[in-house]
Amino acid sequence: MKEVTILSGKGGTGKTSVTASLASLAKNKVMVDCDVDAADLYLLLEPTSRQKQEFRSGEKAVISAEKCTGCGLCREVCRFEAISSEYKVDPVSCDGCRFCYNICPADAITMQQSLSGHWFSSETRYGPLVHARLGVAQENSGKLVALVRQEAKHIAEQRGLDFIISDGPPGTGCPVISSLSGVSLAVIVTEPTLSGIHDLKRVIGVCQHFAVPVIVCINKYDINSENSHQIEDYCRTQGIGIAARIPFDTLVTRALVKRIPVVEYSRNRVGREIEKLWQVVTGYLN
Amino acid sequence: MIISIASGKGGTGKTMVATSLALSLSQEKPVKLLDCDVEEPNAHILLKPSLDCNQAVSIPVPKVDEDKCNYCGRCAEVCAYNAIAVIAEQVLVFPELCHGCGACSYLCPEGAISEEGREVGVVQSGRAGNIEFVHGKLSIGEVAAPRIINEVQKQLDPEKLNIIDAPPGTSCPVVAAVKKSDFCLLVTEPTCFGLNDLALAVDVIKELGIPCGVVINRDGVGDDEVEKYCLKEAIPILMRIPLDIKIARLYSQGITLADGIPHWQEAFLDLFDKIERMIGNAGGREGGGQ
Structure with missing residues (x-):
């Protein structure tokens, strides 16, 4: 079983539109949305028979007003500025380090596990989908990414599926790193803007850091061909192949409004490029 | 005053709005722009600031004797x-x-345990014309984005108008970036993705008790679901930026809307007036600085 993860560095370059189209083209696969902050893939795949599960992770300190003597030691040692002068813990700032819990001389502090979000396992007309929703202003997105990936792998093993197609988060931090460990291939969807190029280089750096092979897909390649050439040149120096060049076309947005993967909406040059991308991906993985 | 620009969904135009707002206002008042998207900071590409001050950000890790x-x-x-x-x-x-x-x-x-610093990123600052500029950059392969954001935020200046370019998403880095704001501007696009992620971002901003308004980018394509949502939630739509290949091309070259199509400066000044009135009506927030 092979896992391919779609990344971008910069947000909004077309990760999810490409992923949904790959989901439409691929057979024998499970889809997983690793953008647990703002999962969007399910909007195009229309899941049914959804199972909802709780994600509990991360502890927060709670101070008992009855037991607290107001000695101030907890406030003194807390490096996250999470304890107010009235000895109330701000759950958003609390990192769950337990330092205060470990040193409170009055035993006034307990650590309480919080409900950090939910994850969902569902069926779609393209196959099984696992996605999640992190709770409002919660941390531990990296752990939730690891959890949805593990669940997708479990489904793939159980049903004997060949591929895991993973829609990754934007950025280069905690959830991206969590979505990369042990994957067979990262497809980076970029755009020929200076920001797109800057962010592409950073996320390629992350993939290389974790020794994950990369191919690149340039979306809207014709809005700035000079920048597209720059991306091609850069990728060549890094030994990275350009798998597809998708032209700018408002039909991508029209397909999105109809909530249909773009390859199903129209078999024009956009669809053909994504088909080419999938051929390169399968060629690489087999 | 602190205004943050956030979105939920990535790539909706946060940085374009933040930089154009800063440029338009910098003719009139002291402005500081703080790019808190430390995983993928982009504002410097558009504003091209001098970055002459470099400060390493490290985490104290244990060293055992x-x-x-x-x-x-x-x-x-x-x-x-x-x-x-x-x-x-x-x-x-x-x-x-x-x-x-x-x-x-x-x-x-x-x-037996002392601590030594382990570098996880850098905060850089300088000037771009009239604008004071700060951004943070998380080192490749590192996860401690909120730590870098907190360091960037130490440079908030109560004497100035602070504009924060926030990261996408809804989790801890976003909260770290926007929590001190007097107002949060949410940039979205009129698609089901834009709407879904806008609603998630609104949940976060409301939880934090920050007044907010919406900018619809790439207006004209897509559907009217974002408008219906804003109406239902009583969130004002403060600006619309049309889907225009000319704007997309400017952005691709690293040119702001305010510089590339100067008549947009008026629109951004108008946007700021609306924000100021909304903050006035909300009575301001504690600790926001006036």
């Missing part, structure tokens, strides 16, 4: 992140898991 250590295991017991382990007569430190809380060094009964 094996001569003093008696392998009692207290450090491993108190570490909530599994960043230190004691196996027989050996102490293993995993610096990339350490959050730098300091519990192990404080609680070591032998006083």
Whole structure:
């Protein structure tokens, strides 16, 4: 079983539109949305028979007003500025380090596990989908990414599926790193803007850091061909192949409004490029 | 005053709005732009500031003096992140898991643990014309984005208008970036993705008690679901930027809307007036600076 993860560095370059189209083209696969902050893939795949599960992770300190003597030691040692002068813990700032819990001389502090979000396992007309929703202003997105990936792998093993197609988060931090460990291939969807190029280089750096092979897909390649050439040149120096060049076309947005993967909406040059991308991906993985 | 620009969904135009707002207002008043998207900072590409001040951001990680250590295991017991382990007569430190809380060094009964800084990113600052500029950059392969954001935010200037370019998403880095704001401007696009992620971002902003308004980017394509949502939630739509290949091309070259199509400066000044009135009506927020 092979896992391919779609990344971008910069947000909004077309990760999810490409992923949904790959989901439409691929057979024998499970889809997983690793953008647990703002999962969007399910909007195009229309899941049914959804199972909802709780994600509990991360502890927060709670101070008992009855037991607290107001000695101030907890406030003194807390490096996250999470304890107010009235000895109330701000759950958003609390990192769950337990330092205060470990040193409170009055035993006034307990650590309480919080409900950090939910994850969902569902069926779609393209196959099984696992996605999640992190709770409002919660941390531990990296752990939730690891959890949805593990669940997708479990489904793939159980049903004997060949591929895991993973829609990754934007950025280069905690959830991206969590979505990369042990994957067979990262497809980076970029755009020929200076920001797109800057962010592409950073996320390629992350993939290389974790020794994950990369191919690149340039979306809207014709809005700035000079920048597209720059991306091609850069990728060549890094030994990275350009798998597809998708032209700018408002039909991508029209397909999105109809909530249909773009390859199903129209078999024009956009669809053909994504088909080419999938051929390169399968060629690489087999 | 602190205005943050956030979105939920990535790539909706946060940085374009933040930089054009800063440029338009910098003719009139002292402005500071703080790019808090430390995983993928982009504002410098559009504003091209001098970045003459560099400050490394590090996390204090434990350093064990094996001569003093008696392998009692207290450090491993108190570490909530599994960043230190004691196996027989050996102490293993995993610096990339350490959050730098300091519990192990404080609680070591032998006083065997000191701390040393491990660099996880950098904060750079300088000027772009009239604008004071700061951004943070997370090192490749690192996860501690909120730590860098907190360092960037130490440079908030109560004497100036502070404009924060926030990261996409809804989790801890977003909260770290927007929590001190007097107002949050949410940039979205009129698609089901834009709407879904806008609603998630609104939940976060409301939880934090920050007044907010919406900018619809790439207006004209897509559907009217975002408008219906804003109406239902009583969130004002403060600006619309049309889907225009000319704007997309300017952005691709690293040119702001305010510079590339100067008549947009008026629109951004108007946007700021609306925001100021909304903050006035909301009565301001504690600690926001006036």
